[in-house]
Amino acid sequence: MLFNSFEFLIFLPIVFVLYWMFYKNTKAQNIILLTASYVFYGWWDWRFLSLILFSTIVDYIVGRNLMVCKNQKQRKLFLWISILINIGLLGFFKYYNFFTESLIEGLYLIGITIQTGTLRIILPVGISFYTFQTMSYTIDVYKKKLHPTKNFIAFATFVSFFPQLVAGPIERAPNLLPQFLKFRKFSYAAMSAGTKQIILGFFLKLVIADRAGIYVDTVFNNASQHEGFTFLFATFLFAFQIYGDFAGYSLIAIGTAKLFGVSLITNFQRPYMATSVGDFWKRWHISLSSWFRDYVYIPLGGSRTKMSKWVRNILITFLVSGLWHGANWTFILWGTLNGIYILFESILFKEVRKTIFSRLITFVLICFSWVLFRANSIGEAIQIIGTIFSNPGTLFIPNGADIVTPVYALLAISMLFLYELWNEFFAEKYKPYFFQKRYAKLSFYCLIIILILYMGVFNNSQFIYFQF
Numbered sequence: 001m002l003f004n005s006f007e008f009l010i011f012l013p014i015v016f017v018l019y020w021m022f023y024k025n026t027k028a029q030n031i032i033l034l035t036a037s038y039v040f041y042g043w044w045d046w047r048f049l050s051l052i053l054f055s056t057i058v059d060y061i062v063g064r065n066l067m068v069c070k071n072q073k074q075r076k077l078f079l080w081i082s083i084l085i086n087i088g089l090l091g092f093f094k095y096y097n098f099f100t101e102s103l104i105e106g107l108y109l110i111g112i113t114i115q116t117g118t119l120r121i122i123l124p125v126g127i128s129f130y131t132f133q134t135m136s137y138t139i140d141v142y143k144k145k146l147h148p149t150k151n152f153i154a155f156a157t158f159v160s161f162f163p164q165l166v167a168g169p170i171e172r173a174p175n176l177l178p179q180f181l182k183f184r185k186f187s188y189a190a191m192s193a194g195t196k197q198i199i200l201g202f203f204l205k206l207v208i209a210d211r212a213g214i215y216v217d218t219v220f221n222n223a224s225q226h227e228g229f230t231f232l233f234a235t236f237l238f239a240f241q242i243y244g245d246f247a248g249y250s251l252i253a254i255g256t257a258k259l260f261g262v263s264l265i266t267n268f269q270r271p272y273m274a275t276s277v278g279d280f281w282k283r284w285h286i287s288l289s290s291w292f293r294d295y296v297y298i299p300l301g302g303s304r305t306k307m308s309k310w311v312r313n314i315l316i317t318f319l320v321s322g323l324w325h326g327a328n329w330t331f332i333l334w335g336t337l338n339g340i341y342i343l344f345e346s347i348l349f350k351e352v353r354k355t356i357f358s359r360l361i362t363f364v365l366i367c368f369s370w371v372l373f374r375a376n377s378i379g380e381a382i383q384i385i386g387t388i389f390s391n392p393g394t395l396f397i398p399n400g401a402d403i404v405t406p407v408y409a410l411l412a413i414s415m416l417f418l419y420e421l422w423n424e425f426f427a428e429k430y431k432p433y434f435f436q437k438r439y440a441k442l443s444f445y446c447l448i449i450i451l452i453l454y455m456g457v458f459n460n461s462q463f464i465y466f467q468f
Contacts, residue, residue, distance in 0.1 A: 001043035002462065003252045004205060011040065016259055020186055030157045030180055033260065037162035041126070048124040051089060056159045058085050059134040063148035063155075066141045075142060082138040086131040093121055094128065098327030126166030128324055132291055134159055137173040139295060146173055154180040163256040167249045167463055169267040169287035176264070184261035194258030196445055201251030203448050205463070206456030208244030208416060212237040212409040213461065216374070219396065223380050227393025231371075231384050237406070238374050239367050240413050243271065245464045246285065273424045274362050275354045277341040288324075292317050315339045325373075330381060334372040341365055408455045 001007050015036040022028035042049045062082040069075050137158075140146040149155050158177045164170075219226050219234035226234075250267035257264045267287050274280035281289050300313040315336060322335020368385075375381035397403060 001040045003249065003256075004202070004458075004461070007043065011036075012256065012259075019260055023184075023186055026181075026183055027153065029184065029260075030153045033162070033180075034153060034157045034160060037157065037160040037165060040162040041160065041165055044125050045122065047122075051093075051124055051127065052130055052160055053156075055086060055089065055131060055134050056156050058082060059138050059159075060152055060155050062138050063141045064150070066138065067148045079138060079142045083135060086135050090127055090131045093123055095323075095327045096121055129168050129170055130159055130165060132170050132288075133172075136170075136291065136295065137177075140173060149177060149181065151181060161257070161262070163253040163262075164264055167246070167253070168285070169250055169253065169265050170291055171264060171287070176262070179262050187261065190258045190261060194255040197251045197255030197258070199255075199445050199448050199452075201248045201253075201255060202456070203412075203452055204244040204248030204251065204416070206248075206452055206458065207412045208409065209241045209248060209464075210245075210457035210459070210461050211405060211412065211455065212241040212244070214405045214457070215409065216241055220374055220376070220384075223375070223384055226387070226396055228388040228391050229393055230396035231388050233395055233406075235367050235371055235374070237409055237413075239272070239363075239370050240409070240416070242370070242373070242464055243268075244416075249463050270420045270424050272363055272366075273359060273420060274366075275358045276345050276349070276362055277338060277365060278345055280362055280366055281338070281342075288321070292321050296320055311343060314342055318342070329378050330372050330375055333378060333381075334369055337369050337372065341369075412451075412455060 001011060015032065019029055019032050019036075022032065038049055038052075041052065059082055062078045065078050066075055069078065137146070141148045154177065157180045158171075158173065161171075161176070216234050216238045219230055220238075223231075247268040254264045254266070265287055267285060269283040269286065271280050271283040274283055297313055297317040300316060301309055302313060303310050305313070318335045318339030319332060320335070322331045322333070322338075325331045325335070371384055372378075372381050375384060397406075
């Protein structure tokens with residue numbers, strides 16, 4: 001089920017009412033959330049439910065055994081059972097065809113031809129997110145950072161909580177799981193704050209991401225027909241398309257969770273205001289970046305090692321991050337390129353000065369990497385980059401009424417830029433008297449709703465990160 005669908009507009013109020021009807025019964029509330037989450041997830045394909053249920057049961061049992069087991073070798077065995085099963089599920093459904101095709105192509109290059117077909121495997125929505133969430137639980141229990149729960153319903157709700165199930169934020173058990181074990185009281189303030197975040201999330205998704213996406217898809221899906229300036233403009237729009245799409249989803253997820261008295265972590269913190277690529281990754285998809293830091297980079301040795309191993313740790317972490325995003329060499333190269341950015345920054349610039357120039361350079365570097373992320377193949381990415389530098393040409397303008405698409409996108413992006421500029425530099429120091437008034441806040445969000453209705457794209461487009 002999509003957030004931006006008619007079905008969700010019916011689904012959410014029903015679940016909300018049922019949930020708070022049992023405000024004195026935490027177990028009943030968890031059952032309602034768990035049932036709603038399975039309906040929400042099964043809306044795509046009921047067969048997906050077997051995978052999330054299997055992953056839930058495995059990690060619940062592993063967690064319980066890690067608690068009672070005292071033998072270190074046995075504890076390590078249970079940990080590896082969890083890791084191998086989760087990575088195995090993720091690897092088969094997401095990467096089987098990719099690795100099979102890559103192996104066949106590699107053998108062909110050295111003169112060995114293999115005739116084989118590939119399985120038609122459907123990628124379960126959100127599998128990259130909930131497998132990482134359950135793995136972090138067993139790893140934390142193994143490290144004795146977390147006491148495993150005996151409450152299976154609460155644990156299953158933690159794994160499948162529908163607001164953040166299919167595209168994050170990737171929650172850690174110490175933050176989210178205890179919230180399903182305690183009494184949750186209805187709060188008008190939380191409902192109000194959550195509703196405001198949902199409105200802003202829909203603005204990012206429907207007005208910025210989906211509007212920009214029309215132009216971006218027109219250009220990148222016909223790469224051979226366009227010139228340099230067109231690719232530059234399309235890449236600029238894609239930077240805000242993916243930001244609006246993913247940050248929009250995160251805001252809707254966080255806001256929806258607040259309606260049920262549940263707090264999720266912040267997933268984006270004005271990433272395009274970053275002063276370096278390293279700073280960008282502290283602001284972008286924070287839940288995933290911190291996951292790779294804690295469960296890949298630091299276990300490899302982090303930065304507390306000799307130079308050669310530190311370089312290795314950075315590159316492995318970003319390579320794996322790229323592979324997590326998709327079964328395509330473009331994502332692997334995109335992740336590696338960001339790792340190289342970090343290495344050069346760390347070696348050449350020990351201290352990054354927070355200037356407009358450093359922010360602009362960071363944005364340009366990130367946009368350059370977005371070409372690899374958006375291109376359909378490495379060959380296409382090379383062609384696009386080559387065209388940008390060798391054939392500037394003219395800017396492609398859609399014919400007829402479609403001119404409103406890039407114009408609306410630029411207008412919405414400008415509004416977002418001013419909003420984030422204020423929050424980055426002035427919000428903490430200055431709070432206008434006007435915005436301290438309730439009617440002013442209400443007017444602001446009413447204006448956002450009007451802009452959504454007037455400028456939004458209502459075609460039930462899927463969120464970009466659903467494919468990951």
